[in-house]
Amino acid sequence: MDENNPELKKDPDDTSIEEYQLGELQKELEETTGALDSNFIEDFSNSLSEDESALAYQDLKKFLALYEEKKKAYIEEKLLPLQQKGEELSHSINTKKTNKQIRSDEEAFLIEHPDANLDVLQAFMDNDMTKAEEKALREAKSVKEGLGLVYNFWKQRGQVPKEKDLPKKLDASHAVDEEDSLALDVSLPANRR
Structure with missing residues (x-):
């Protein structure tokens, strides 16, 4: 076993990978948010059926309601997964930092x-x-x-460490009733007499 191998010394609470991923995710989220309106307008206009297109001239309120409904669905489809991933990464980072601090505090306490x-x-x-x-x-x-x-x-309170209760010395033979001895499989070494 190579003690200089960084894989063997890896800190289970290292957050560098998650912090990098979170930074990249935030960049992607900003880019997606910035391009959202222009991308949505293009997708919306390409996805309209003839009936939906006619609503723009026949019933403007229904058309605007349709627009807002599709925009909300589009935003949820594009942004929600990125936001959820960001929340998961943030939670993971916070948990690891908390665990690291707890372990550090425990070690400092044990030194004292x-x-x-x-x-x-x-x-x-x-x-x-x-x-x-x-x-x-x-x-x-x-x-x-x-x-x-x-x-x-x-x-x-004057608490002192108690010695662990150790098991009593065991005899190698099994305690078996005479009636049960007939049911034992004598081909097994532990059951031979």
Whole structure:
């Protein structure tokens, strides 16, 4: 495995690709918006049936309503997908930046408190915090500050890490009733006696 390979060190929260795509999309959106009226007029005039063309002379209100209806549909067809893609990219960028900031705050917190265990603090937050502590946590300005509060609350309560409950030593034999032993397939190594 090559440790200098940039693919192996790729940051999962890198936003450079999405930011580039968003910039290109915004340019395309501006171009599309700028050309929208001239392109629509050409498309509209080419798509009119004889009856629809006659409306321009017979009933101007109906013709203008038809024009506005088709223009709205044209705008939705041309601009809506670009706008939706832009919103998706913006959301992705914001999510990645938030995740990166959270990870950075967690790392900074762990450097300051090397004895802290984020899983233990999470369990404490989920199960043992008082309403006043939860309120103080909601008012924290950053993840690092919030983790510091939770850590202090946890230490004030005298919480100490518990040793994990380890499984009891297992015997290699299976506990089987005599009645069930007849049903065992003795061709399997685990079922042989």
